[in-house]
Amino acid sequence: MTTPSEVPSSPDGESVPIGPAPVSARSPSPAPSSPAPPSPAAPSPAPPSLPAPAPLGAEHAEPQRLPPISLLFNLIDVALRFVFPFLIFMLASGGNESMLFRLGGGVALIPIVLPALAVAVIRYATFSYQLGRDEMIVRHGLLTRNERHIPYARIQNIDLSQNPLHRWAKVAVVRLETASGGKPEAVIRVLELSAVDSMRRHVFADREGRRLRDGRADAGSLDAATGQAEDFAGRRLLSNSLSDLAVFGLISNKGMVVVAAVLGLVFQNGPFPSDRFERWLESVFGQISTLPGLAERTGLDAIRIWQIGILAVLGLAVFVVLTRLLSIAWAIVKFYGFTLDRRGDDLRTTYGLVTRVSATVPRRRIQLVSARLSLLHRLFQRVSLQVETAGSGGGDDDGKAAGSSARLWLAPVAQRADLPRLLREVVPEFHLEAARWRSLAPTTASRLLRRNAAIVTATTALVWTAAGPWALTLFLLLPCLAWWTSRWVARSGWTTTDDAILFRSGALGLTVSAVPFAKIQCVSLRQTPFDRRHRMARLSVDTAGANLRRHRVSIPYLPLDVAEDTALQLEAEAARRTFRW
């Protein structure tokens, strides 16, 4: 439903705010403020179809200042940070206090606001960036001068984000991500889109050129070189329509996130003092308690119980429907107009209704690919696809909260039938189509069954002491657990292809994670005392920027000899390949 030209803020179609970098006929000079010197030093090694790479010889490209509008946005940021506390103060002081007192509160903020404004001005006045030959140099600071050199080769991705105001002014916040994890290496707040474009082209074109020049072209960049003509323009791999996103919202069930956010706002600093909320609650429950009959009767008769049951079920149903609806709204606001493009070796995702986000990930930087197929996914014949990079990964809040790298959505939802094609484009070196799944150790099911039986028996014994023979009903759990584990064991599996190791698991749904050998940092085998008794072991591979709380390649219940052989093989394969960030 959404095509790039419908991106809300590109009325003229000339400068698409965020999206596939417009490959215009415009010469790729950096910003207009610094005329790019012709590149005499480095003859362009790229095929003629390639737009001439950014000036490789521009070793002494001038430092560039931020546009004046950047100052405006920085001041607005500061203002916003203090306006809300002030408003809350005004509201919270209620009607009791005099106007003078409120204004006094405002005046009290001045010693805090003024330095913040001064910092913003100084930062603007001293901030500059310079697109050198092999590195970007970012300078800022007045008393403590800070000069940061970021080699292009280390830049994992360049992420942009735009709120509506940014879009109106045709600027964006630029984040340069390296593998250091956590915080972005540099945040440029804000830059004109034309300057962003030339920065992007400089960083990425220079990288392509350097790789070709060095004669170190591996499969990925050869592919990129031969496919330049079509690839450089960017190819749409996926775009999610509104109905896709509705399905995604339904599946991912983030409604509670919205509810929690709203509640947090209401209780902590919303215009809704908590005592007023309590009074409101009281009045609501007061009305319920004065419902005919409820207050008089002390004992509950059958009809009463029946009514309460209906009410509870209805309430639950309303709650479920509401959270799902909120989840759909969340998905649409966050991922509106989601597109995935491939341009040469780079994947670019663009999404967002209010704040537009654009993240670029070079394919080589992908450390792990994870496809999720839950029960609901299966119902709708959809699948979700995420990747991990070593950078902090452009805009996935979950990962940022964890302080480590984030998973980046390559496809919130895709048609299930589309998955092989997507994977071929995203990770061609995985050869996933050749995967022949292998199962876990044959005795896994019986081991888990015995373990479950032991746990249920122990729990029953404990409950018996409190509840008597009724505890025996717990044994009804056993068939369910048996069904669950046997299904989990039957559906879970692992395999290695020529270049990657894959692990899948799940009883109702299924999650598949894949790590290329070239990205394996460490191979480990672990055995618990139970594993030793059953001649099993767990095989795990460690990657850069892994999110340890999510599904990853850590394969339990492998037969010991298979685990040991595979570990040796992985070790050798990883040692054979050089790791590139």
Added chain:
Amino acid sequence: MSDLSAGEPQSGDRRLDPRFVPYSRLGSLIGMLILAAFSVPPTIGFWVAWPARMGWIALAWFGLLGLLLLRAWIWAGVRYRHIFWRLDDNGLRIRRGVWWRSVTSVPRSRVQHTDVSQGPIERRFGLATLTVYTAGTQHASVPLAGLEHEQALAVRDVLLEGDDDDAV
């Protein structure tokens, strides 16, 4: 064998320096002494104040301290017999563990940097701890304590040679 053979060497496996055993005994002895220094005076104080009630508790506590020391004394040797390491063309491989066993392999091309460190007790025994850093997450650093200092330096040098290859 039904386990990761941590109890017996495989071909190419090497043990730690034997001085690792007295080193870890001394380490746990010092730890126990610190614990005792903080807990014994108050225990004796309680004992003197309420001899009837606190006598058994104090005795039990001293017994526990003694048992812990004995266990640390024995465990140092057991642990030593269950740690092996090897360095080959692929990289560094460490197998360890008595009850919970593990094998950790760091491919040579994934070594980001290495540390050889010596604490005061280690220095006394001529031992060192080699720590290998990778770009990974869970195994961002892989420590190997109990190598002879010279050997730790040698392993470090071997791991770092040919390192220029993995630069981007």
